[in-house]
Amino acid sequence: MSILSGKKVVIIGDRDGVPGDAIAACAKSAGGEVVFSSTECFV
Amino acid sequence: MDLENQKRVKEFAEKYGPENVVVLLGASEGEASGLAAETVTNGDPTYAGPLTGVQLGLKVYHVCEPEIKKEFDPEVYDKNVGMMEMVLDVDDISNEMKPIRDQYCKF
């Protein structure tokens, strides 16, 4: 069963890992609805 | 996890129902991924944010984990994450994420 299809997706990206926008593109491609996308910064 | 982000996660879980929300992470290594996953499932382990003591039990994955990667359009994934997957220690990340999901995820 699909994990993302039709779900509300909340994204916590990382500036030095994978940023929010890049994850959002993937989530949308899997049929998820991105309701929030942010990118954290530890440096 | 950033306190403002914790607040937003909590709001979305309340608004849409926790069973309908999936959290995707992009942290740069295993331990940080695990802590973020714990925050949205069992509550903020640092006792600082709005999710302290709040057990949302949300579904949570790191974007590079194989379970979730297989759902993405491979071309989109390759373009956006492909190179970071080569840079990150995906095994370490998976090893931190899975036990937390198994233990605390309610959905």
Add this chain to the structure above:
Amino acid sequence: MKSVIKGTGYILVHTPDMVLHNGTTQTTERIVNPDGEYLKELPKHIRTYEEALSYWPNQVYIGNKTPQELAAVEQPWYDKTCDMNDRFGRFGQIMPQEEFILLMQACDVFELIYLDKDFVAAHKGELAANPLIDETIMARINEGVDKAEVERLVKEEHSEGLYNKGVLVGAVNRAHDIDTNLSAHVMLENIVSKASSVLSLLAAVHNAGIAKSEVEYVVDCCEEACGDMNQRGGGNFAKAAAEIAGLTGATGSDCRGFCAGPSHAIVEAAALVAAGAYKTVVVTAGGCTAKLGMNGKDHVKKGMPILEDCLGGFAVVITQNDGVNPEINLDILGRHTVGTGSAPQAVISSLVTDPLDRAGLKVTDVDKFSPEMQNPDITKPAGAGDVPLANYKMIAALSVKRGDIQRADMMKFIAEHGMTGWAPTQGHIPSGVPCLGFVRDNMLKGNIHRVMVIGKGSLFLGRMTNLFDGVSFMVEANDGKKEEAGVSEDAVKSLIAKAMKDFANTLLAQEEKK
């Protein structure tokens, strides 16, 4: 006319009490979790000045040790004592908190800082003995006020306390009763930034061996904003710091771009010099109290000392081509544009491989890459990984994709073309520029010829755009050709004659084809 790097200055300020009182991780914790374990444990993890001096990455930052020497030391570094513990280095110095509090007061031109007179008397001689501090700065130090007055200001006037070894020794007043942009908190942050920028400017001008009067323009690229309620980021830190540093012939302005600020500022400074607008431009930035102890929770949890206990500062002197110093090549600029996106491979392509493609160079033609040089001793235990290493892995991965190197040679490429990070996590401070002192040294010695400096910035933190940012530039060894400041009349005549001759030849050639 090309522009060259004439000298650099790198300074640290050990500010253990500011970690406790001004770092946002701590001030936030005091609000949300005042009785928590972290605040109780934290004081036990604060390093002494001597411990900060003998910390390997700090000795690299001020130029007493090299990045190569640091790379040979097994990580972690916090539990090792560097065999060098001098407070003064080739590029600058590590200033103790006592001297810095006095320097802050010297940098205050609005009577906002009041110091305990006993503290002033006890430490004034120490600041006066600092070789970079001259009598014009010392003349700005007041004798101070009674301790009771300092206590009253903090208790009754919303002033921010200045502490030394846990004791209240001064107060920073608010500059306005209502305007939050002039609150005591903001004034403290801004005066700290200004004072550490002043010290950086003094170090760089001294190291470049130029007269203060030669500096014509200063660009400040820190991450603070100064202004009042009607112009919150009005500026101008650059000119404010230049005034105290005695650069009377300089004007200046501020350039902002989060952590990418320094790289933007250096490109702008190099362009100003190359265009002939100013002959000598200094790029400068002071440090940031907010980021002190930023990852402290992780450090304390792991039984480590608080490693983010120093403010950072740097300045780079950029002058007209002297035929000797390393050049900033403005023909090879990397730019993250609005359309680039935030996918890591798109970001790194725009900053690294796109400019190389335009210049017809391979990745291996660049001797060293200097992305964000954060000290991994700080970031790894905090879950942010080894930031420089991650950047090098990305560059290596792209190089494999382009066929510049073989996949099996990735780690070899990283060892040869990379460096181990040593800079404190002060946002803009580690971003590309910490290498410039070593780059200049090694280019003058002929050891390296081409270095790419890469700055990246998290614009989304300001909530104005979701965009990422970045800019890169190339530093190259000087080819030794000293350029004339202008073009002579004879040269213009000969250029015109040559152009006309070429044109005539082209016409003739076209005629012949027909």
